Amino acid sequence: MTSIIARAAAKVRDxxxxxPAESVEMYLHAPLPLLGELADVVxxxxxxxxxxxxxxxxxVNYTNVCVARCSFCAFYRPVGSSDGxxxxxxxxxxxxxxxxxxxxxxxxxxxxxxPDLPLEWYEDLFRAVKARYPSFRLHALSPPEIIHLTRMSxxxxxxxxxxxxxxxxxxxxxxxxxxxxDRVRKALNCYNKATSDEWLEVMRQAHRAGLRTTATxxxxxxxxxxxxxxxxxxxxALQDEVGGFTAFIxxxxxxxxxxxxxxxxxxxxxxxxxxxARLVLDNFPNLQASWVTQGGKVGQxxxxxxxxxxxxxxxxxNVVRAAGAAYCMDEVEIVxxxxxxxxxxxxxxxxxxxxxxxxxxxxxxxxxLNLAVAREEGDGSVPAELANYPARSASEKRRRALQ
Amino acid sequence: MEREVIAGVTRADAERLLETKDxxxxxxxADDRRRQLRGDNVTFLRVxxxxxxxxxxAVAPDTGEIRILGLAPDSESALAxxxxxxxxxxxxxxxxxxxxxxxxxxxxxxxxxxxxLVAEAAVDRRLDRSAIDDVRAAGLDVARWVVQSYTPxxxxxxxxxxxxxxxxxxxxxxxxxxxxxxxxTGYEDVKVVAVARLxxxxxxxxxxxxxxxxxKLAQVALTFGADDLDGVPAESGGASLLGPRRATIEEVxxxxxxxxxxxxxxxxxxxxIPEP
Ligand code: SF4
Numbered sequence: 211m212t213s214i215i216a217r218a219a220a221k222v223r224d225x226x227x228x229x230p231a232e233s234v235e236m237y238l239h240a241p242l243p244l245l246g247e248l249a250d251v252v253x254x255x256x257x258x259x260x261x262x263x264x265x266x267x268x269x270v271n272y273t274n275v276c277v278a279r280c281s282f283c284a285f286y287r288p289v290g291s292s293d294g295x296x297x298x299x300x301x302x303x304x305x306x307x308x309x310x311x312x313x314x315x316x317x318x319x320x321x322x323x324x325p326d327l328p329l330e331w332y333e334d335l336f337r338a339v340k341a342r343y344p345s346f347r348l349h350a351l352s353p354p355e356i357i358h359l360t361r362m363s364x365x366x367x368x369x370x371x372x373x374x375x376x377x378x379x380x381x382x383x384x385x386x387x388x389x390x391x392d393r394v395r396k397a398l399n400c401y402n403k404a405t406s407d408e409w410l411e412v413m414r415q416a417h418r419a420g421l422r423t424t425a426t427x428x429x430x431x432x433x434x435x436x437x438x439x440x441x442x443x444x445x446x447a448l449q450d451e452v453g454g455f456t457a458f459i460x461x462x463x464x465x466x467x468x469x470x471x472x473x474x475x476x477x478x479x480x481x482x483x484x485x486x487a488r489l490v491l492d493n494f495p496n497l498q499a500s501w502v503t504q505g506g507k508v509g510q511x512x513x514x515x516x517x518x519x520x521x522x523x524x525x526x527x528n529v530v531r532a533a534g535a536a537y538c539m540d541e542v543e544i545v546x547x548x549x550x551x552x553x554x555x556x557x558x559x560x561x562x563x564x565x566x567x568x569x570x571x572x573x574x575x576x577x578x579l580n581l582a583v584a585r586e587e588g589d590g591s592v593p594a595e596l597a598n599y600p601a602r603s604a605s606e607k608r609r610r611a612l613q
Numbered sequence: 614m615e616r617e618v619i620a621g622v623t624r625a626d627a628e629r630l631l632e633t634k635d636x637x638x639x640x641x642x643a644d645d646r647r648r649q650l651r652g653d654n655v656t657f658l659r660v661x662x663x664x665x666x667x668x669x670x671a672v673a674p675d676t677g678e679i680r681i682l683g684l685a686p687d688s689e690s691a692l693a694x695x696x697x698x699x700x701x702x703x704x705x706x707x708x709x710x711x712x713x714x715x716x717x718x719x720x721x722x723x724x725x726x727x728x729x730l731v732a733e734a735a736v737d738r739r740l741d742r743s744a745i746d747d748v749r750a751a752g753l754d755v756a757r758w759v760v761q762s763y764t765p766x767x768x769x770x771x772x773x774x775x776x777x778x779x780x781x782x783x784x785x786x787x788x789x790x791x792x793x794x795x796x797x798t799g800y801e802d803v804k805v806v807a808v809a810r811l812x813x814x815x816x817x818x819x820x821x822x823x824x825x826x827x828x829k830l831a832q833v834a835l836t837f838g839a840d841d842l843d844g845v846p847a848e849s850g851g852a853s854l855l856g857p858r859r860a861t862i863e864e865v866x867x868x869x870x871x872x873x874x875x876x877x878x879x880x881x882x883x884x885x886i887p888e889p
Contacts, residue, residue, distance in 0.1 A: 242836065243637050243641045243836075246636075246637045247637050250637065260634075325808050415819040416684065473864065473867065476829065476868050476871045476872075477828070477830065477832050477833050477866065477868075478832055478833060478836065478871055478872055479871060480829075481833070504797070504829060505827065505829055505830070506796070506799070506831070507796075507798065507799030507802060507827075507830045508799055508829045508830065508833060509799070510798050510799040510800060511800065511833060513634070514636040514637055514800075518636070543795075546795065546798070547798050548801075550798045550800055550801065551634065551636075551798070552634030552801050553634030562702075563796060577794075579793075579794065
């Protein structure tokens with residue numbers, strides 16, 4: 211073991227912060243068992259009594275039409291594609307009904323950058339959801355979607371966030387961060403959807419407006435280990451400044467059906483990345499396991515490598531599935547995994563407030579052995595309310611002219 | 614050079630290890646033992662599965678085993694199938710059947726037909742020594758010692774049974790029957806692998822099935838005492854299949870290297886297959 215690793219390990223045990231050089235050294239060279247052991251020390255310090263949490267929510271992708279065209283994305287369809295869809299408000303209400311039936315209280319609502327959905331569409335949707343389901347939470351629109359709305363509406367970031375909050379936005383998911391290093395973003399064709407600074411600025415403004423958000427990292431494309439650490443350090447610095455991040459979630463790039471192609475990072479790389487994040491992100495209260503990309507087994511092992519949260523029961527998932535991974539865990543399965551690892555399982559909300567014991571121990575809930583999809587295959591219906599908003603894309607204008 | 618004799622942990626120790634939630638400590642112990650016993654090589658076996666009937670697919674040159682799946686309707690057809698497959702095997706060891714179904718007399722006929730190995734022996738079938746001795750006397754080896762299911766036997770009861778079988782070249786401790794509604798968890802799997810490594814020093818290699826358990830869990834198991842990956846699919850030969858075939862083999866090698874181990878391709882007899 212190098213002296214730098216021994217020194218860094220001692221600092222972690224003493225609750226001191228790692229320097230950038232120490233962070234890189236630990237990530238690259240510390241033995242994995244040591245990383246796991248130290249990550250567990252940090253987890254235990256932040257979450258004593260071995261409580262591990264999860265949330266019941268539904269990951270709804272309101273549209274797959276996207277002008278951004280990130281090269282790592284297997285989910286999007288170009289404007290005018292026959293496979294493109296926009297969910298109608300009624301479809302979204304039905305999904306909320308099912309979510310409530312399964313004990314959930316939140317939608318994670320994200321989608322493509324669709325030029326035919328102006329800010330008003332989101333405002334109307336959020337208001338309609340809140341009118342029907344007043345206590346239901348909207349964890350919606352990752353920073354690149356907010357940037358897209360600033361460009362469409364010509365409002366500032368703070369202006370868009372203010373309007374979305376006024377119509378019902380509760381919190382912002384930390385998607386679209388990929389790696390917050392512009393060299394990587396340019397290589398992945400996601401620099402234009404949001405630069406690193408823009409992504410961070412959305413979160414800064416959201417936190418200042420009183421919203422809590424998560425932060426994510428997608429690694430394993432063209433990024434180097436140093437760039438992954440740089441990503442973590444940028445998040446750590448913003449968290450020092452405004453402190454609104456609730457959790458960090460890392461996942462590996464899923465290469466199937468993407469333009470970029472390539473291979474997926476291995477399970478051990480995931481555990482190493484997760485454990486390192488627990489050491490570097492000393493000001494993040496929570497670390498989520500990504501069982502959706504790693505599978506239930508490595509997802510559960512994450513609890514030994516620094517994670518204190520099993521993420522979402524999810525109910526529906528479209529993005530990762532499009533790239534080849536299709537794991538499903540319902541509440542019974544998540545709780546079984548948490549308890550088998552020697553933790554107490556607790557349901558939480560997006561603010562990581564404990565809501566209580568598992569729902570299925572309180573009432574009959576049907577088992578869910580497959581994740582739902584946004585739309586059944588072949589359903590090409592176009593929601594009626596789209597006609598209330600001006601079409602911006604040529605293909606949508608053409609479609610409406612033909613009607 | 615004489616191999617250092619390494620004692621296994623006691624049953625009480627093993628019980629404690631299976632119960633503990635300190636996963637990392639179990640992993641470190643098993644990994645140390647694996648290194649003492651096996652060094653840093655990880656072997657992997659590419660298996661071409663051939664159905665009991667129908668055309669025999671072409672065999673790619675670096676296939677390590679041709680496994681005839683399923684049971685032919687009667688013993689004569691089973692032997693005919695072995696002859697047919699062996700004739701096209703190009704020297705790749707052919708395996709068939711499960712130990713509990715094979716008598717000593719039939720094992721001799723299998724050998725004469727061209728089989729090199731019995732495809733598997735499920736230790737939860739409570740195999741007795743005479744069945745094993747008969748098959749070995751016929752000149753057949755066993756390609757893999759596996760666990761079909763842990764119910765109703767406790768893990769350590771089974772491991773004790775494995776111990777009683779005497780030194781084995783390999784043992785795959787993770788069950789082959791997976792309940793789709795309630796599969797074993799990652800903690801359970803890696804602890805079973807680790808305890809197998811620690812409890813069974815007389816077993817040379819602890820094996821995990823790549824196809825059944827998936828690359829991620831199989832790779833993590835390599836840091837919990839496993840040193841062999843069985844069941845890597847070998848596609849049949851032919852230019853059109855070269856793409857996926859290379860992709861799988863590269864993925865296996867990449868996963869082994871990412872676990873800081875050295876990949877060694879082997880055949881069903883645990884003989885190394887030289888790299889092209
Ligand atoms: S990742 Fe998001 S922004 Fe990029 S192409 Fe996919 S849907 Fe569009």
